[in-house]
Amino acid sequence: MNEKTDRKQDILQAAIACFNEAGIEATSIDAIRARCGASVGSIYHHFGNKEGIVAHLFINGLDQYWQQLLAALAAAEGAETAVKAMVATYIDWVVHNPELARFIFQARTLVNRGEQGQRLQQNNKANYSQVLAYFRPWLEKGELRQLPLELYAALIVGPAQEYCRAWLSGRAKTPPPQLADDLADAAWRAVGNPR
Amino acid sequence: MNEKTDRKQDILQAAIACFNEAGIEATSIDAIRARCGASVGSIYHHFGNKEGIVAHLFINGLDQYWQQLLAALAAAEGAETAVKAMVATYIDWVVHNPELARFIFQARTLVNRGEQGQRLQQNNKANYSQVLAYFRPWLEKGELRQLPLELYAALIVGPAQEYCRAWLSGRAKTPPPQLADDLADAAWRAVGNPR
DNA sequence: ACTTGCACTAGAATTTTATTCTAGAATATT
DNA sequence: AATATTCTAGAATAAAATTCTAGTGCAAGT
Numbered sequence: 349m350n351e352k353t354d355r356k357q358d359i360l361q362a363a364i365a366c367f368n369e370a371g372i373e374a375t376s377i378d379a380i381r382a383r384c385g386a387s388v389g390s391i392y393h394h395f396g397n398k399e400g401i402v403a404h405l406f407i408n409g410l411d412q413y414w415q416q417l418l419a420a421l422a423a424a425e426g427a428e429t430a431v432k433a434m435v436a437t438y439i440d441w442v443v444h445n446p447e448l449a450r451f452i453f454q455a456r457t458l459v460n461r462g463e464q465g466q467r468l469q470q471n472n473k474a475n476y477s478q479v480l481a482y483f484r485p486w487l488e489k490g491e492l493r494q495l496p497l498e499l500y501a502a503l504i505v506g507p508a509q510e511y512c513r514a515w516l517s518g519r520a521k522t523p524p525p526q527l528a529d530d531l532a533d534a535a536w537r538a539v540g541n542p543r
Numbered sequence: 544m545n546e547k548t549d550r551k552q553d554i555l556q557a558a559i560a561c562f563n564e565a566g567i568e569a570t571s572i573d574a575i576r577a578r579c580g581a582s583v584g585s586i587y588h589h590f591g592n593k594e595g596i597v598a599h600l601f602i603n604g605l606d607q608y609w610q611q612l613l614a615a616l617a618a619a620e621g622a623e624t625a626v627k628a629m630v631a632t633y634i635d636w637v638v639h640n641p642e643l644a645r646f647i648f649q650a651r652t653l654v655n656r657g658e659q660g661q662r663l664q665q666n667n668k669a670n671y672s673q674v675l676a677y678f679r680p681w682l683e684k685g686e687l688r689q690l691p692l693e694l695y696a697a698l699i700v701g702p703a704q705e706y707c708r709a710w711l712s713g714r715a716k717t718p719p720p721q722l723a724d725d726l727a728d729a730a731w732r733a734v735g736n737p738r
Numbered sequence: 739a740c741t742t743g744c745a746c747t748a749g750a751a752t753t754t755t756a757t758t759c760t761a762g763a764a765t766a767t768t
Numbered sequence: 769a770a771t772a773t774t775c776t777a778g779a780a781t782a783a784a785a786t787t788c789t790a791g792t793g794c795a796a797g798t
Contacts, residue, residue, distance in 0.1 A: 355775080371656050373568050376755055387777045392757070394775085454652045460712060461566050472714075495725055498715045502705035503729055510701035511694065517655060519667075520693045530690055534698055538729045550746080571784060582748045587786070589746090 356394050358384040363401045367451050372402060372458065403464035406455045407471065409448045413441050414475045421482045427491035428540060430482060432532035435508050439524045439531070442512045450516045476501070493541045503538040507531055551589050553579040558596045563642050567597060567649055598659035601650045602666065604643045608636050609670045616677045622686035625677060626734060627727035630703050634719045634726070637707045645711045671696070688736045698733040702726055 362384035366375040377398060381388055395401045420437040424430035442449040459468055483500070486492050495503070508531045514520040524531075557579035561570040572593060576583055590596045615632040619625035637644040654663055678695070681687050690698070703726045709715040719726075 371653060373653060374656075377757085378755075388757085389759090389778070390776050397757070457649045457712075458566060458568060461569075469714075496717060496722055498709070498717050499702075499706065499722055499725060502702040502709070502726075506702035506705035507694075507697040507733070508701075510697035510704060514693070514697070517652075519664075522691060522693050527691055527694055530694060531697075534733045537732045538702070572786085573784075583786085584749070584788090585747050592786070 355386060355390060359386050359391055359394060360401065360405060362386075364405055364447055364451055367402075367405075367454065368447055372454055399458070399462045399464075402455050403459050403462055403468075405448070406452060406459045407464060407468055409445070409452055410468075411471065412445075412448075413438075414471075416441055418475070418478055421479060424482075427483075427486035427489075428536055430486070431504055431536050431539060434504050435532040435535045436528055438505050438508045439512065439528050442516070443524055446516060449512065453513055453516065490541055490543070493539055495539065500539060504535045507534060550581060550585060554581050554586055554589060555596065555600060557581075559600055559642055559646055562597075562600075562646050562649065567646075567653065594653070594657045594659075597650050598654050598657055598663075600643070601647060601654045602659060602663055604640070604647055605663075606666065607640075607643075608633075609666075611636055613670070613673055616674065619677075622678075622681035622684075623731055623735060625681070626699055626731050629699050630727040630730045631723055633700050633703050634707065634723050637711070638719055641711060644707065648708055648711065685736055685738070688734055690734065695734060699730045702729060 359380065362380050363375070366379050366383060369375075370379070377388060377391060380386075380401075381391060391401075395404060417434065417437050420433040421430055424433045459465060480497075483492065487494070508524070511520060511527065511531065512524055515522070515524055554575065558570070558575050561574050561578060564570075565574070570593075572583060572586060575581075575596070576586060586596075590599060612629065612632050615628040616625055619628045654660060675692070678687065682689070703719070706715060706722065706726065707719055710717070710719055
């Protein structure tokens, strides 16, 4: 159970490094092979094709984030804490997994179409409805502003996401944690009910 | 001056259609060729390589958006009008150019790296500093909340961007214009100074 | 009108990259 | 140990990107 995952992990690590250095499209299978010492055969055995590697990294990476997010929500005690925790968790995850985050921003569209797109969408839907379950009571108690349901995600994490994307690409310099409080406050102003 | 641009435009139109149907990576030069009736030679003459096509579509498309945005800002009379106009303009542009918008979301990373990345970044910087010029007086007059400069863009258009992305990919159903007011209000709550 | 130069087009030839295939090594299962 | 299964290697093939060669047509200068 050790050597098995090793080669597979080696390939994944080499792949994400290449993807971030050169971009997904510009990374050749051979570049990945050269970097991790595997053979083409081995790579194709484990992942089927290039898109398979991308999808694997993407889906597992995102899942890791959802786990953190749901854990944070489970620990939150009120609407305000929860909303602010969502922003904080997002930033925390990006800062602790910058390579993965950068990669995920790149790969979204690609994976959505590909063979695993279905699976990804199901995952998202399931996770999203769990988040909604946490929010419903707060909505009913009037702790949250009444807004179209489809809007909450964008209002709460949209700005953090947008800023992190800029930071990861070098456009913005200030490390996200320094802005975390401002972003969390803004999120709460966006969806919190002032009563 | 007519046939010249025609062929070039044909190629661009065919390309963006292919890119949106199959994704940039999955689109072959031959697919573009087949769709517009040009020859490979002609395509390479005009754009150098596949990335050249992508960059051209991206940079011109984005420029069109910046023009609209700057025009809207020029017409705005106060901070609140301006901030809300930024959101409205963004949504308006996406809804009127859905193909282009979808494409731009896909291509961002790719173009940023490529040969034209430099140029893109310069354009962005120049446009961004124009926007900042509009904002500075409002900041000084205290109409806007004092926040780290790097944050305003994300706070104002981040949620709209995030929602439009979801809408374009089919994840969200409500047409953005129906949510425009909510998004504009949220943007103003995020950056407006309550005095 | 002629010819010279240049932008453009076509499609074949080449190069690069992705993917498939065949055979053998390692590992697990009985 | 015998057999099946998973994994690895690298050569062979297929598909795609890019380059190259040879034109065509148009415009400026004569």
